[in-house]
Amino acid sequence: MTPSLRQIRALVAAVETGSFVQAAARLHVSQPALTVQIREMEQALGVTLFDRTARGARPTRAGAALAASFQRILAELEAVVDSAREQAARRAGVVHLAVLPSVAATLLPGALARLRAAHPGIRVMLRDAVARRVGALVRAGEADLGIGHAAAQPEPELEETPLFEDALVAVLPPGHPLAALPSLPLAALASVPLVLTDPESSLRALAEAAFAAAGLAVPRPAYEATYMSTAVALVRAGLGLALLPATAIDLRAAPELETRPVETPSDGASGSMALRRRIVLLRRRGASLSPAAEALAEVLGLLANPL
Amino acid sequence: MTPSLRQIRALVAAVETGSFVQAAARLHVSQPALTVQIREMEQALGVTLFDRTARGARPTRAGAALAASFQRILAELEAVVDSAREQAARRAGVVHLAVLPSVAATLLPGALARLRAAHPGIRVMLRDAVARRVGALVRAGEADLGIGHAAAQPEPELEETPLFEDALVAVLPPGHPLAALPSLPLAALASVPLVLTDPESSLRALAEAAFAAAGLAVPRPAYEATYMSTAVALVRAGLGLALLPATAIDLRAAPELETRPVETPSDGASGSMALRRRIVLLRRRGASLSPAAEALAEVLGLLANPL
DNA sequence: AAGGGGTCATAACCCTTTCCTATGGGTGGC
DNA sequence: GCCACCCATAGGAAAGGGTTATGACCCCTT
Known part of the structure; x- marks a missing residue:
């Protein structure tokens, strides 16, 4: 049987104060209560922890050593509990x-x-x-x-x-003819070279579904890019238009590029497919x-x- | 309020088994008892420790983290207690x-x-x-x-x-005339050069008291040595006899030296002084x-x- | 030398805590 | 749809711990 926390605290207090009376006071219990805790721990461990004298209780070597270990363990326990509380309080x-x-x-x-x-x-x-x-x-x-x-x-x-909602937008190189329009019908994209993401990606599936829902042929991309930065670079090099999520495009990295929203027929109605991700x-x-x-x-x- | 050991053990068992029922079985208590311990600890800490589902209790991140810390602390506690027990059993x-x-x-x-x-x-x-x-x-x-x-x-x-009892014996160099005697009367030592220890030492006081008690003049030593090894070296060099505790002389280090017991007059009677230490x-x-x-x-x- | 003030130990009683049994609510699997 | 399993709750029972009162002992003082 391992000692209880009460017994552990009793031992630490008694060793630190060198007196059962003072230890009891520190723990806000009566002296007999503390005496009993210490005695029962001694019996449970089979170790004499104190030499009782008329003017105090002097810890034995074993008692002092055990108290030191217990104190360290108590400190760890406090730290762990405090940390948990702090996290609960959103402070950490x-x-x-x-x-x-x-x-x-x-x-x-x-x-x-x-x-x-x-x-x-x-x-x-x-x-x-x-x-x-x-x-x-x-x-x-x-x-x-x-x-x-x-x-x-x-x-x-x-x-x-x-x-x-994150709409797919068309990304155009500077001076592209379609840049003249404020927004691009989906059909306009069917006939120009496109930069799409790789066939496994959800973006690619979304784009292809939109074309299919609009009754258009699913486009064969001119280039496939896995990373946004690659797609943007391809567009900048004039190799095609890209369909990319609006929020994903960091225009600071490519300030000369233009973006245009894409219109899908009867947007939001059944039978059509919005070019946007939720x-x-x-x-x-x-x-x-x-x-x-x-x-x-x-x-x-x-x-x-x-x- | 820091949690009790019961609560700590309950948390560890529940996290490890992932089930209040199994944890209760491991701790040999009923399931409601364990449930209550967990709940009260959650309230005391202000932390949700488990997500209760119909097929078990899944620890929250906080619960898992706390359980890991508690487990480490429990292990330390066990180790400390076991060590104390071992020492009590004289095994350590x-x-x-x-x-x-x-x-x-x-x-x-x-x-x-x-x-x-x-x-x-x-x-x-x-x-x-x-x-x-x-x-x-x-x-x-x-x-x-x-x-x-x-x-x-x-x-x-x-x-x-x-x-x-540790008698003072005379240590003689090989071939010394007094070596012919099986034991040396104290008076015989009064007239030969002596190697004694330094005036502050208890050995010196003992020797001087013996001479005084025998009615002899307190001898003026030819040499004073603080360390046994020095005294032995002086004797070996023929510079005098030494009075040293029998048990202190390691004859293996100086096999050629002779030792003789010293007789004090009416040894043990009042008025005389035995040349020995207890x-x-x-x-x-x-x-x-x-x-x-x-x-x-x-x-x-x-x-x-x-x- | 005796008494006072301090210590720890012991005993009897009480109370708070904890546990157990019984039961209910809810959710997956057959 | 029912059964099996899990966790939550409630109320009575057991136990551990606490308090007060008291005793024995020692030191220090008077």
Whole structure:
């Protein structure tokens, strides 16, 4: 039988004060209560912890050594508990967040800055991943929160909170003839060289579905690029137009490029397909959020109305 | 309020098993008891530790983190307690021992070897010191046991257990005329060059008291040596006879030297002074000995009848 | 030498905490 | 749709811990 916390605290106090009376006072109990605790611990351990004298209790070597160890353990315990409390109070904590790279590169930094301003103690472990992996990370509990797409069919394990809609826009090189138009009909894109993402990506699937829904032939891209930076570079080199998420394009990196919204026929009606993604906040259904994660979720909710 | 050990163990078990039912079984309590412990800890800390579902309780991040810390602390606690128990069982432990250099160099090694044979886990922290300092160390509790002299007047704080008597013997160079005698009367030493220890030492006082008690003039030593090795070297060089404790002389280091007992007139009667020291085991009165120290004391008691 | 003030130990009683049994609500699997 | 499993709740029972009162002992003082 390991001693109880009461016994541990009794030993530490008695060794430090060198007196059962003073130790009892420090622990706000009566002297007999403390005496009993010490005696029972001695019996349980089979160790004499004190030499009782008329003017106090002097710890034996074993008692002093044990008290030192106990004190260290108590300090660790206090530290651990305090830390847990701090995290509960949102003064500290860690959140694991999985994010689409496009959002991570553009809108997220501002949100994290606001989080830091509101809760400086919270650390965010960021992981960027494609949409499928974001969902998997949240489902597995490796991420507390995820920023991904609205799923085509509802997933029972994931709970979605809409953040904003991310339209696909056409990215044009300077001086391109289509840049004269304020917005581009989808049909206009069917006949020009296009830079699309790789066939496995959700963006590619979204684009192809939009063409199909509009009754247009699914375009064969002139180039396929996995990374946004590659696609932008191809456009800048005049090799075609790109269809990219509006929020994913960092125009500071390519200020000379033009972007135009894309019109789909009878946008939003059945039989057509909007060229936009619904970006959602993902969390695991039934899993409670840590206070730190809640704080982050609050801030991320502001992505719906970016400042 | 820090959580109780019960609560801590409940959390660890519940996180490890992922189920309140299994955790309760491991801790040999009912499931409601464990549920209550967890709930009260959550309230006390203000932290949600588990997400309750229909097929188990899944720890939150905070719960998992806290459980990991608690588990480490529990392991430390077990280790500390086990160590204390081991020491109580004499399987381990540390004893601080203060010893006269003469005893430390001659009889002690054998005693320590016997201790090691009987209790291999016990470590002895050895400190050699002059008689006065041996007493001081034991009195201050810096040494659990001491090997020193019987005090002239009884010291209230120290308890003495006789170990053996250590006679002063004359040490002679090879071929010395007095070596023809089987034992030397004290008077014979009054007229030859003597090597004595320094005036502050207890050995010197003992020798001088013996001469005075025998009605002889207190001899003026030809040389004074603080260390035994010096005295022996002086004798070997033919510079005089030395009066040294029999047990302190390591004859292996000087095999050619002769030793002779010294006779004091009416040895043991009043008015005379035996040329011997009573070597005693010292402990602090009222201080209980650790089991390891008791084991050492038992072995040291055998010094009275060396094997 | 005796008494007073300090210490720790013991005993009897009480109370707060904790536990157990019984039961209910809810959710997946057959 | 029912059964099996899990966790939550409630009320009575057991136990551990606490307090007060008292005793024995020692030191220091008078």
